[in-house]
């Protein structure tokens with residue numbers, strides 16, 4: 001860009017991961033709310049396709065299921081003026097459930113509760129985090145990450161894309177081509193389960209890779225992005241990825257794919 005500012009910010013937007021797990025954030029207490037009752041929690045987590053930085057080589061095979069959401073099925077993204085009329089606090093859970101007509105104990109109520117808990121949590125050490133409940137607060141966080149809108153900051157927005165018709169089954173994917181995407185700051189936006197759009201936006205030290213992958217059963221090819229978390233020592237020791245990978249917190253970079261982004 002015009003002025004040679006050294007900063008570069010990588011924006012990653014993705015949907016639907018959090019319907020499975022609060023991935024890669026170490027908030028393991030969320031893992032007790034399963035989406036499918038009776039399912040082995042490890043099964044759900046396995047579909048996320050965790051792997052370590054040592055697995056980043058051409059020919060590596062990882063089982064993953066990519067979820068796509070139809071943009072027309074997404075709830076509305078509110079303006080700040082409208083969002084300010086709604087309580088957004090775990091302390092007001094019962095009122096909120098009532099307001100949106102969600103039955104206590106229903107799946108949607110459990111997911112909304114999980115979102116509120118998640119958003120109430122303090123960021124882990126070295127993490128910057130916010131839950132944006134409106135378009136304005138989303139933009140505010142994004143521009144604060146960009147250095148307060150300072151002129152000359154270079155940023156890129158990236159997303160995982162299917163190269164053909166999207167397939168959403170659990171299958172083995174082979175790594176075909178791996179490139180590191182260099183960026184000192186990585187900001188990720190996770191869409192949360194809630195009656196209206198809530199983005200959990202956070203920034204952590206991590207490495208990002210672009211990997212071309214292809215499915216072994218159904219030849220679903222993707223140009224996919226992977227984030228590898230550098231410091232996992234702050235994650236809860238019972239984080240599901242440690243169990244799946246048989247590794248200890250803080251010993252190795254843990255990576256996972258971003259699901260395909262649907263424009264909103």
Ligand SMILES: *[C@@H]1O[C@H](CO)[C@@H](O)[C@H](O)[C@H]1NC(C)=O
Pocket residue numbers: 061063170171172
């Ligand atoms: C993936 O590959 C492994 C090793 O070859 C195999 O055991 C497993 O059943 C495969 N998974 C799927 C979903 O095809």
